[in-house]
Structure formats: structure tokens, C-alpha cells
Amino acid sequence: xxxxxxxxxxxxxxxxxxxxxxxxxxxxxxxxxxxxxxxxxxxxxxxxxxxxxxxxxxxxxxxxxxxxxxxxxxxxxxxxxxxxxxxxxxxxxxxxxxxxxxxxxxxxxxxxxxxxxxxxxxxxxxxxxxxxxxxxxxxxxxxxxxxxxxxxxxxxxxxxxxxxxxxxxxxxxxxxxxxxxxxxxxxxxxxxxxxxxxxxxxxxxxxxxxxxxxxxxxxxxxxxxxxxxxxxxxxxxxxxxxxxxxxxxxxxxxxxxxxxxxxxxxxxxxxxxxxxxxxxxxxxxxxxxxxxxxxxxxxxxxxxxxxxxxxxxxxxxxxxxxxxxxxxxxxxxxxxxxxxxxxxxxxxxxxxxxxxxxxxxxxxxxxxxxxxxxxxxxxxxxxxx
Amino acid sequence: xxxxxxxxxxxxxxxxxxxxxxxxxxxxxxxxxxxxxxxxxxxxxxxxxxxxxxxxxxxxxxxxxxxxxxxxxxxxxxxxxxxxxxxxxxxxxxxxxxxxxxxxxxxxxxxxxxxxxxxxxxxxxxxxxxxxxxxxxxxxxxxxxxx
Amino acid sequence: xxxxxxxxxxxxxxxxxxxxxxxxxxxxxxxxxxxxxxxxxxxxxxxxxxxxxxxxxxxxxxxxxxxxxxxxxxxxxxxxxxxxxxxxxxxxxxxxxxxxxxxxxxxxxxxxxxxxxxxxxxxxxxxxxxxxxxxxxxxxxxxxxxxxxxxxxxxxxxxxxxx
Numbered sequence: 001x002x003x004x005x006x007x008x009x010x011x012x013x014x015x016x017x018x019x020x021x022x023x024x025x026x027x028x029x030x031x032x033x034x035x036x037x038x039x040x041x042x043x044x045x046x047x048x049x050x051x052x053x054x055x056x057x058x059x060x061x062x063x064x065x066x067x068x069x070x071x072x073x074x075x076x077x078x079x080x081x082x083x084x085x086x087x088x089x090x091x092x093x094x095x096x097x098x099x100x101x102x103x104x105x106x107x108x109x110x111x112x113x114x115x116x117x118x119x120x121x122x123x124x125x126x127x128x129x130x131x132x133x134x135x136x137x138x139x140x141x142x143x144x145x146x147x148x149x150x151x152x153x154x155x156x157x158x159x160x161x162x163x164x165x166x167x168x169x170x171x172x173x174x175x176x177x178x179x180x181x182x183x184x185x186x187x188x189x190x191x192x193x194x195x196x197x198x199x200x201x202x203x204x205x206x207x208x209x210x211x212x213x214x215x216x217x218x219x220x221x222x223x224x225x226x227x228x229x230x231x232x233x234x235x236x237x238x239x240x241x242x243x244x245x246x247x248x249x250x251x252x253x254x255x256x257x258x259x260x261x262x263x264x265x266x267x268x269x270x271x272x273x274x275x276x277x278x279x280x281x282x283x284x285x286x287x288x289x290x291x292x293x294x295x296x297x298x299x300x301x302x303x304x305x306x307x308x309x310x311x312x313x314x315x316x317x318x319x320x321x322x323x324x325x326x327x328x329x330x331x332x333x334x335x336x337x338x339x340x341x342x343x344x345x346x347x348x349x350x351x352x353x354x355x356x357x358x359x360x361x362x363x364x365x366x367x368x369x370x371x372x373x374x375x376x377x378x379x380x381x382x383x384x385x
Numbered sequence: 386x387x388x389x390x391x392x393x394x395x396x397x398x399x400x401x402x403x404x405x406x407x408x409x410x411x412x413x414x415x416x417x418x419x420x421x422x423x424x425x426x427x428x429x430x431x432x433x434x435x436x437x438x439x440x441x442x443x444x445x446x447x448x449x450x451x452x453x454x455x456x457x458x459x460x461x462x463x464x465x466x467x468x469x470x471x472x473x474x475x476x477x478x479x480x481x482x483x484x485x486x487x488x489x490x491x492x493x494x495x496x497x498x499x500x501x502x503x504x505x506x507x508x509x510x511x512x513x514x515x516x517x518x519x520x521x522x523x524x525x526x527x528x529x530x531x532x
Numbered sequence: 533x534x535x536x537x538x539x540x541x542x543x544x545x546x547x548x549x550x551x552x553x554x555x556x557x558x559x560x561x562x563x564x565x566x567x568x569x570x571x572x573x574x575x576x577x578x579x580x581x582x583x584x585x586x587x588x589x590x591x592x593x594x595x596x597x598x599x600x601x602x603x604x605x606x607x608x609x610x611x612x613x614x615x616x617x618x619x620x621x622x623x624x625x626x627x628x629x630x631x632x633x634x635x636x637x638x639x640x641x642x643x644x645x646x647x648x649x650x651x652x653x654x655x656x657x658x659x660x661x662x663x664x665x666x667x668x669x670x671x672x673x674x675x676x677x678x679x680x681x682x683x684x685x686x687x688x689x690x691x692x693x694x695x
Contacts, residue, residue: 020550022438023406029439043444059401059555069441117550118401121628130395130561131571132594133656134632135685136643138624145622146645153669197626199664243600247593247645247654250619391563391571391683398557398634402550 002100006224006231007352007382008217010345011035015180015212015333018116024058025070028112031213031338032071035108039217039227043072046217047104051080052091052111053337056126057118071110084127085285085372086239087111088214088340093237093378095218100234105220111341112213115334120209127373133246138198140287141206143246143374145198147253148290152200154254154305155293159200161308162289163191166204166331168317169286173328175318175357176346180210180333205289212335214342232348232366232382236269238262242375253291256298258377259369263299266379270365275300276315276322280363281350283343285371287330296324299367318360326350326358340370344380351382408438408447413521421453421513423489432489455513456532457486457493464502478502484511484529496528556634566595569609575683580675582651584608590652613649614675615694620645620654623664646673646691658690666693 011034013019019027036043049071051064060066064073064080071078083090088111095109121139128134137143151157170186173179186204194203217227224231240261243249249257263275272278284299286292293307301322302310310316316324325331327346330339347366349355355363364385370378405413408424412435415422424436427449431440440447462482480502483492498514499505511529519525563571566583570593573579583595587602591610599606621644630637642659644667660676661667673691681687 020404021407023404023409026406026438033444056399056555059399059403059553069437070439072441072444074441114404117403119399119629121626122399122631125628126397126399126631129594130632131393131563131567132685136656136658138622138626138637138643139628141626142622142624142643145624146620146643149622150620150669195625196623196664198622198624199667201622245594245653246656247619247647248600250645250647250654388572389565389568391568393561393563394558395561395632396556396558396634397631398629399555399631400552400629400634401555402552404550 003102004221005096005099005218005234006221006228007234007344007348008219008224008228008231009035009039009041010348011038011215012178012342012345013212014178015210015335017180017208017210019114019211020116024063024112024114024117025067027114027211027213028067028070028110031112031215032108032110035215035217041106041217041227045106046072046076046108047106048077048098048108049073050091050095050098050107050109051078052082052087052109052341053080053113054082054084054087057120057123057336058114059118071108077104083372083376085287085336086340086370086376086378087337087372088342089344089368089370089378089380090239090340092216092341092344092380093239095216096234096237099218099220105223107218108215109218109341110213110215111338113335113337114211115209115336116211129245141197141201144206144288144291145201146246147374148200148288150251151253151290151294154251155307156305157290157293157308159192160188161293161311162205163188164311165289165292166191168311169325169329169331172318172326172358173332176327176332177356178333179328180212181208181328182332201288201290207287207330207334208332210333210335212333212338214338214345216341216345216348228352230352230384232351233385235381235383236266237378237380238265239376239378240265244373244375246374252374253294254297254304256294256377258375259295259298259371262377262379263367263369266367266381267300270381270383272381275367279322279365279367281326281347281360282322282324282367283327283329283346284324284367284369285330285340285343286325287334287371289331291371292324292329292331299369323360326355326360340372340378343368343370344382347380347382351384406438408436411450412436416523416525417519417521419515419519421455421486423451423453423486425449425451433491434486434489434493451488453486453488455486457484457511457513457529459483459497459505459507459509459511460485460492461507462497462505480505482529495523495526498528498530554634566597570595571683574687575681578677578681579611580614580648581609581611584610591650592653593648593651593655610650612651616646616648616651616673618644618667618669618671618673619647620669621659621667623662623667642667644673644691657685657688660690660692
């Protein structure tokens, strides 16, 4: 049986388009210092460090080596992960495994990315097979646009549904002091007036590119209870993969087999049969408005073709039955190596009752997801018990 | 190339921007001005080159600055038969060394200028040579001469 | 290293807090014999071939040695049509640097995942049409071959809308 594992502290930078004042190492230090301060810990209390970052967004390989003094890793056991968009959740799940297995008691997990140093869509295009899809790919924007066109065709969701998601995220972000895109007055009309990046995805349908880092401290049950009045207990984790070529799963957004598999696995482990009823809050890795709509179906929040109705009825807004992305989500902040970990940290803040103006009252059970490379899904359930 | 197993030649080319951050920026500006800076934590004797803004050992800001004299000791070296495109002596033999700078606790990697690399020894004393025209980069330093 | 690879800070003044530099890496990619055969057929005969999984009967393009669903060996080569149906499409308006050239890719351009007649999976390729109003999921397209073929996916110039 795995040991019980709690998230006891989190730290984030103020995510923004360009942190020209500091380098990548210093960006990491900022988040790590905040997480240690949150837990009342010193670096010497940390047994091991798990790192997440996606190369080649900053252009140099193995940034964890170059930045080791920035995350306090000298002489400590450490591992680095790169799984694309999921890297933040993969890193959190790895940290969970090490504590749950009894190998380490207290682990620091860190995700970081300085998108401003490179060209995001250019770097993402190198993910494509060099003989096949790389030639046509236009980064994540192009891939999501192609997937969205299929989803729109099949599900009947409209541009207005997508625009409502865009507005929800950027307005929620105003309650999050760390969020990048905070747009308190954004309207559906403004979203619909923004130009197409790649049809049918408009500029305001897509996430920004951000500089940012996120750190968390995970601990065994006995330590967690000492370090936090209410730890966020990790109740279940899952990771699932999909065939990689885009055309292998043409209904990729509508089907999202990896997301269905991962979410069903964590729901089953926690006895969740109706996620909208049983979960209190969800922090999902949505990247684009149309992706969030499709994920409502894939995560079991609604029946196929009903995602538009879900946002029309406000079910996923802050006052709805299941608030999705109170933090503003990826549509408000995307510093890729940190992004999925921010989902976990934000879900943890909700469970710990420390989410401030974005707190969902009495949040007892939270879902966090990561999604990467149009293929891979991670899912975690956090709870108060 | 076999007709049943093609080898395809390709390239990846991506432009980047590097942000030095405050400590490295001061270091780079120092190089431009012909000054060599190291930093450390106040109250600690350890100094690093290039400087860090934050010390990963003591987990404290490293904002105690020192200007170094530019002399040092060769800690290790390699004789490379053909220089690379990034280096000034492209195609010529070069000596690459790690120099423990006087006043610092870390080594700086740079070119070692000598006509007789066979006579180099670990422990050889060296002195930094500046370029006449300097931009804020490591190539503001021409290398190290033997003392 | 390419000639464009330069000292990061060369010629830059220190007031610039961001130092531009270029990553340029040349490499040799082993295509493997499935892709090699596919591109030879495309080059020599202007034909498009996939492979069938004997387990689930899926016809895969790109051709590959193993079926990801059955985790078993594929084997039989199957010729598919040069016409197919759009299962997802877009027109790219956002400017970005193509990592394969280091230059900005010309925009706007259309691309799609296209299920060729006789194939089970779908292929990423360019579309001739760049007006999104004229494109759509379910529309039929046909491959336009280049007169001189070199054995790359670009031996097909793009796909043209039918009717």
C-alpha cells in the first residue's frame, strides 16, 4: 500500500510575458523560496528535488544542470522530467511516487519555463515527426485549430460558447495575483472581434506564452500534519498516452482517449461516479477555449455534444456547481514547464483553504489535469481527508 | 546511404534571447569595462566567477562583490588540435584551460596563450589579457598569458 | 554549427537585457525502411501506400512496423487513393519561424488531416485553398503532385478541393 502523501506548501512567481529582470535560475529561486517560506522549511529540510521543464523553449539543453544553485540541488538526490505540456503534472506525480513509496519524506517539486527566451510555436513544431507532420505543423496553435475544426463540426459548439470560456478564464484570473492575463472587462464581443490565429481559433481563444515557475512541497502523512494545518492529500494519480500522429486519432479532441482513460481511473479510485456532483473544483490544462469545451465531455462533466450547454448554464463558472479553473487556467497563464504543476498547486490551495479571492467555499475534493503533445494526459485528485 | 534505409539530412534553426539577470549583467558590463567581478554571500569568504545573484549552498543573496586582479592558477587544460568556428583561432591549435582566479573560489574557462603547450603544468601562474575592443561578453577577454 | 552561430553577446551593448543568439543544429535522420519505401513509391511512381494491421485491419499512413492499438506487427502493404476527405482543417494566419528553415513560414496557409480513400488513419498535408469559408470537415480533396519528385512528403504539393 502506498503511504499517504500531502501537499503542504506552494510557491509561484507572478507570471508574465517577459521577466527581463532575472534569468531562468533566478526565476526558479523565486518560486522555490516562496514554497519553502509557505511551509516554514529550510532547504536543508528537503530530502530530494523533482524538476520539470520543456526543452528547447529556452534554447539550451539540460537547464537543470545550469540552474542547480537556483533550486538548492547541490548534493541532493534529484531528477528532471520533460513530457511536454504534462511535464508539471508528471513532475508532481513523480514526487508523489517517491513519497508514497517511502523512499523520501519531504520532496520539493519545481516546474519552470521562460517562454520569452525562445519562439514557442517554433519549438513546439520540432515535436512533429521530421519526415511527416513537422512540415505542416504550426506549433500548438495549428494542431489545436485542426482538432477544434473537427470538434466544432461534430459537437455543434459555437464561437459564442468558446468566447464564453475565454471570458470566464480571463475574469477568474483577476482573482489570482499570480495570473498573467487578467482581463476584468473582457466581453464575448471582444473575443469574437479578435483575429484568427488559425481558423477557427481566435487570438483570445488561445493561451498566452508566459515566463513563470511553480514549486510545491510534498510530505509523508506525519510530516504533512506538522507542516500544514490542512494538507492537500493526494488521493489518486493517473497518466495515460495516445498514438502520436495527429491523424491516428482524427477525432482527437472529441475522443481524447488518454484523457478519458486517466480521468476514469482516478474517479474510480476515489469512488467518483458523477464528477460534477462529487468534485468541488477542477483545475484543468485547457490551452484553448475549444479544448476546454471538449474536455468537459472527456472528463465526464457532460454528455457528448452538451459542453456548450454547460457553459451557457454557468455550471463551470465560479458560482456554478463545478467551478473550472478559478485561477484563470492555462488560458490566462502558460509557462509550459510550470503550467501543469500550477494546476496541481492551485487545486491544493483550494483544498488547503488558501486560495484567497478565488477560493471555492468548502472545497473538499479537487481534480487537476495535465495535457501534452496532443497525446498525453495526467490526472490527480486532491482532498481534505 | 542504402536504398532500403534512407538517411535524411535536416536542420533545426531557432532564434533565442538570453536574459542574464542582475548579477551576470554586472559581470558582463564589467568585462566590457575591463573589470573582472566576483560575488559571494556577505559574511562568507567564498566568491564565484561568473557571479551568482543567489547562493545555492547557504540559500542567501550573493550580493557581496569583489573586483579581481586577473591573475590566477591553471587548474586543468586541454590542447585542442583544431579550433572551432566560435573561437578566434579557427583551424589553429588552441589550448583551453580552467583558471582558478586569485580572490575567487571557482575557475573560469578560457583560452591559454602559449607557444609551448608541452611545457604547461597544472599550477602554472597566468594573467588575464583583455581585448582592446570589448563588448559585454566573455570574448572581451582574449585569454590568459603565462606569468 | 552553421555560420550564423555567433557569440551571444558579440557586438551588443549591455543596456540590452536580452541577448539574441541562434540555435542551429544539423542532423541526419534515419527514416527506417517503412518510410523509405513509402517515399520511394511516392517519388518513383507517384503512388501512396500504407500498411495494414492483420489484427484490427487498420491501414496506417504513415506506414509503420507496429500497430499501436494491437501492439502487433503490421505487414501487408496496401495502395491507397490520392483522393480523400478532410477530417480537420485550418488556415494559419499567425506568423512563426519554421524550425526547418530558420525563416518565417509564408502565411496564410491551409493544412488539414486528410483520410485518403482506403486508409484508416489520416495524413497531415497542405491545402491549396486558404479561405476558411470554402474549407470544411467532410469535403473531398485530391493530391496535386509536383512534376519533379524527390522522395519527400512535399512531392505532393498540396491537396486541392474537389468540385
